[in-house]
Each structure stands twice: as structure tokens, then as C-alpha cells.
Amino acid sequence: MKIIKETNQDKVPTSINKIILLIVIAFVFSVATRMVWVYEFKGVEQFKFNNELMINTNDGYYYAEGARDRIAGTHQENDLSPIDSSASILAAGVAKITPFSIETILLYLPAIFGSLLVIPLILIGHSINRIEVGFIAALVGSIAHSYYNRTMVGYYDTDLLNIVFPTILMWSLAWALKTKEDKYILLMAVDIIAYRWWYAQSYSLEFAFFGLILIYAIYEYVKKEDYKFTMILLTFMMFSISGLDILYRILIIILMFTLLHYKKEIFQKYMIYFFLASVITFFASGIFDLIWGRLESYVFDGASNLNKGELNLHFYTVVQTIREAGSISFVTFGERISGSVFAFLLSFGGYIWLCKKHPIMLLGLPLVGLGFLALSSGLRFTIYAVPVMALGIAFLISELSRKVSKQRIMQTIVASVLTVLVLLPNINHAMEYKVPPVFTKDEVIVLDQLRSIANREDYVVSWWDYGYPIRYYADVKTLIDGGKHTGEVNFPTSFALTNPQDVAAKMLRLDVEYTEKKFALEKAIKDAKDSGKARNKTQDEIDLKRTNIASMTIDNGFKDTNDFLTALSSDIKMLPKTRDIYIHMPSNMMGIYPTIKLFSGINLMDGSMNANPFFFTTSTFSENNEFIELGDGLRLSKSDGILKVGENSVKIKRFVKTEYDIEGKLKVSTQDMAFDGSLSVIYMTNYKQFLVVDEATFSSTYFKLFVLEDYDKKFFEPTILTPLVKVYKLKI
Secondary structure: OOOOOOOOOHHHOOOOOHHHHHHHHHHHHHHHHHHHHHHHHHOOHHHEEEEEOOOHHHHHHHHHHHHHHHHHHHOOOOOOOOOOOHHHHHHHHHHHOOOHHHHHHHHHHHHHHHHHHHHHHHHHHOOOOOOOHHHHHHHHHHHHHHHHHOOOOOOOOOHHHHOOOHHHHHHHHHHHHHHOOOHHHHHHHHHHHHHHHHHHHHHHHHHHHHHHHHHHHHHHOOOOOOOOOHHHHHHHHHHHOOOOOHHHHHHHHHHHHHHHHHHHHHHHHHHHHHHHHHHHHHOOOOHHHHHHHHHHHHHHHEEEEEEEOOOEEEEEEEOOOOOHHHOOOOOHHHHHHHHHHHHHHHHHHHHHHHHHOHHHHHHHHHHHHHHHHHHOOOHHHHHHHHHHHHHHHHHEEEEEHHHHHHOOHHHHHHHHHHHHHHHHHHHHHHHHHHOOOOOOOHHHHHHHHHHOOOOOOOOOEEOHHHHHHHHHHOOOOOOOOOOOOOHHHHHHHHHHHHHOHHHHHHHOOOOOHHHHHHHHHHHHHHHHHHHHHOHHHHHHHHHHOHHHHHHHHOOOOOHHHHHHHHOOOOOOOOOOOOOEEEEEEEEHHHHHHHHHHHOOOEEOOOEEOOOOEEEEOOOOOOOOOOOEEEEEEEEOOOOEEEEEEEEEEEEEEEEEEEOOOOOOEEEEEEEEEEEEEEOOEEEHHOOOEEEEHHHHHHOOOHHHHHHHOOOOOOEEEEEEEEEEEEEEOOOO
């Protein structure tokens, strides 16, 4: 039995006008649902800048920076601006051909392009002669939890097309195998090439589709069926997936398709040679190594990042702190894919039924497999299973409505009711998912002011969460960001924020200068290669591979990085100052302080973790005549200053109160309690927030500069001080 076999009852012709009408309805529904977010926040002035709502994903500012610089036609060398990224090119292109501002484009494009998913889903339904299945799937899939979250208004990221492309690939493959028409081979190849241009890591999923088609070709061969068309399809797929430059792949596809179209007998005669050539090209281009490496990164996450080299340093990996990269519960898994666990189970059963009746739908397995990877590797993968599970629940609804009645009107009523029931939890989620923009207006105003103070070559140091927005609004350089945040690059920033000001200042200066030094080395290597000049390649490889902290250690004559870190409090070798450095500290960094500390709370020489700092913060507390109840078992006695931590009593070293006066100046009052106390209690009046911290945290640069504005004039000077964000300039 062939995989494309259809039953007679399914062969109901659908007019092109009906297909277009259903696409328009589903598309409008998808976009309209996403406009709920705009309706909720359109009146919140703190969420607007330049008369437009701000985007709600940090990564969006990465592409915004690239689009901004692309429109301007210039950017700074080594500023990491993604001017050549597809998402930046798209935003800049739309800005050039429309009257809309870049802020408006970044805000609404995700809703518009993300809603294009309805097109391939409806076409897939049409390909199995069940247009109603495609329409229901389009309604459900377009607003499913995880898909909505990552294509909502303001979520400008590659996800706005990352599911559209593979769903189109699924449809084009299904239609190609069903009709055996050459034009669908071309459509498939174009989709793969476009998908790779849009998302560089698409090769893993593309290869999974290739593997599935290869299995089908083997099936045809074993069953002695005609497998020529499938082999031609595989050949085009392999060339499209290869690691060749996009222009070469486009040229090869055009030449092959021309030969296939005009001299099909010649192409079929030498088909095996074309296929072998595609396989050789695939492996020779290095793409398989990337696919294997990607698979390992999905399945195997190490607990520490071992830096091979002279020092064999160990670093804390960022994957350990990212929720999206961790395992999730089955309940969360089901809700994000189908809206509820019950709906997911029905969707899964419906997909099995769909595959049994229409085996061509087995082509959805690569998407399902990648989606199921979310159970072990993080919720970011759930989005891939959405379109296929939507087809599953849609098919189940269609079949149930058919079994209820043979009358078309009754079938429509039943299907409509069931569809609404499936849609309701997803619609409710869209209405309740009120994620705010990344920054508020007041926070952005600080960066906008900093833009006129700092030069474009200056560095603004903050935690990686804020890197992209800082670069976009302040137009400066950063050390770490949403894409550059491995343990080795996070360590110096974490160290600076969580250690005293003297050693923090030195670390900041060293990390910036060593970063620029490595940029200079990369340029020197490139210039030498272009000019044919000889260099010591072995030493160049060592210097490029060596992390900044390793270079600092070695250049200062130490063999143990711990000794170097200790020596920072004394005179050490510093690189010449080449630019200014600013340290950016927002108030919401307080909530992630313990996470920031983890990256420098590791013994770099052996990988062991230091004891976690005592850090407690609360905005929900109560007070009576005797105690201040802080929550989580913490109670502060007013009479003797003793802090009850569960059953233990801890002496308080000091009680600090901070408050802004009517002129906006911070006033700090300190009451010393017990000389041998180990903890400090701070009440931030204007924030209505209590902090309980150990001495190391109290002495940290972030705490001193942000909470107390107690800066060491030898190392820092205030640049912009507001309750929400504080920026200091490094003086060394």
C-alpha cells in the first residue's frame, strides 16, 4: 500500500476561492487574538517610547540593533551588531518600503508573519482532501500557548517564521509525493534554502525530514515500487540542506531543475550519480558535523564548561540558569502545545488516527519529535509540535462530527462547538498573558540619556539580560548579552558586580581591554591572511582560544587563577585604557543577584562551587509592636535586633534604612547593632522592600552602588542616578 493512498470518501474537491476565504478568516482570527496584548497596554505610558509600545523580548533588541544600523548604513567595528541577520534585514527592509517607524515594525511583524502559519496548515488539509481539518488546525495552532507566546505582538524573534517554514516544507513534501509533480520539488528546495537563510540552525530539522523521505524511498525499493521520483526529491533535498553558500545552492537547484524539466530522461538516467554527488557535497560541506553537534547540545547538557588550555579552567554554564533549557512537567508540556493536557491527549490520539487514515501525515514526525524533546531539554521546543498536534485535534473533531450525523449542517454545528471548546483555553491564555515590555519608559530614558554621554566605542557593563536593549538604546558596546553569555564571558562581569569596588574596577578594566585586544588579534590575523604575511599560527590559536580570565592570570605571572583573583586587591599589571566604561545597574537586577553570583561563585581551578550568599528580599511583610514578619520563617525582633531564621537566632550587624527625599536624593541612615553580627537588614522605603544579606553581599559593588549609592571615589563616579536605574563611570 502506498503512503499517499486516499479513501474515496475523502475526495471532495475544494475551490480555490474557498481555500483563500478560509485562509483569510484564520489569518484575521490569529492576528486579532494577538491584538489583545495591544488593547491591554495601549494606555500604559510607561510601556511606550517614541510614541509606540515597546517590545517584550530581550532578543528582539538584538535584531532591532541590526535593523537600526542597516537603515543608518553604518555601525562600529566589533560592536556585534547583526546587520547581516535575516531578521534585521527583514525589519530594515519593511522600514524602507513602508511609512512605519522601526518601533512599530518590530512590534507588529511577529503577529503578522507568525499568523502565516495558517496557510500551510489549511493547504495540508487540502492535500488530504479534508479542508475543514486544515481550517480547524489553523485556528487552534495559530494561537496555541507556546506558539502565541513566541509570535505575539512585540515578540520580535526568528520564531515569527521558524514554524512557518518547516510546516510549508511538510506540505510541499506531502504534495510532491502525492502528485509527483516536479514543481513541488522546486517549492520544497526553495523553502529549505529560505528556511536556512532565516534560521541558520534549521539544518537539524531539515535533515530529519530528509531521513524520513529516505526511509520511504527504501520502502519503495523493497516493495519494488517506482522510487525514481522519491530519489529525485532526495537529491534536491540533499543539495538544499548542504553547507554550501546560499548562492551556490540556489545555482545548483536552478540548474538541476532546468535539466529535470527539459531533459527529464537524462536526469533519471544519471539519477544515481546526481544523488551520490549530493551526498558527497553534504558531507564535504561540513553540515553533518554541525547537525551532530546540534544534536549533542539538545540531548547532553554538561554541568560545567571546561576551558581547555594551559589552565584548564572550569566555568558555570548558563544553561543551568535558563528555564527554557530545563526539563518541564508533562502538564506544562501539554498545556503549551494544545492548551490543556486533555486537549493534548486528544490531539495525540487524533494524530495517530490521522496517520493511520492518511499515512502521508507521518511527515509530521520530525516536528513532533523535536517538540517532544521539550520534556527533557526545555519548553522552547514545544512550539515545533504545535502545528502537527493541531492537525491531530482537528482531524479528531472532523471525524467525530461525521460520526454524529451525515447532514452537513449538523456536522458543521458539532465541529464548531468542539472547536470552540478546544480554542477556549488558548484564547483565555492570550487574554491573561500580560507580559510587559522588557524595559519601562523611565528605564529607557536613562539609556537614551547615556547615548548622548557615552561614545559608541565605550562599554556599558551590565548583566547579559540587559545587553541587547543597552546596545539598541544607548548605542554602545557590551561585554555580554543574550547571545554572548557562556560561563567564561559571564565570570568577569559576575565577579565585578558581586565583589568589592576596588577589585571590581580592575576586573572591569581588564575584561574590556582584553576583549578589545582579542578583537585586534582577530583583525591582525585576517589582515595577514589577506596580504599573505606569515604569522605564528600556533600562538595565534592559543591566544584566540584563551579566555580573558586565563590571559589575565598568565600575563600577571600566576599559574593559579585563584591567586590572581586574590592579587586584584593589590597592584597588578593593567592594560592601557583605550575607552570609557560605564556600569549599568537596574533595580530589577536585585531579583537575579543570587543567579549572577553563581557565575563567579565557582572555583575556576577545580570546578567546585562556593557557598551561596545569604540573600533574602521581600515586599510582603507585616509588623507589630514586637516583630517585623518578613516571611519564609524570617522574623526580626525590634527589641534586641535578633533575626529569627526558622529555629535559629542570628545577630544583626546593622539595620539600614534608605529613602529618597523630595528632591530625589537618596538618604541612608545606618544603625549599628552587633559588632559580631553576620547579617544586615535593609529597608528600602520607596521600594517597600526589605533585604537581608550577608557581609559579602553588603560589600558588593552592586549593593554599594545601587542600594546605598556609597561609591568609592577612587574607582567610580555617578553618571545617572534614578530609583530605577543607576549608571556609574569607571575612573581607572
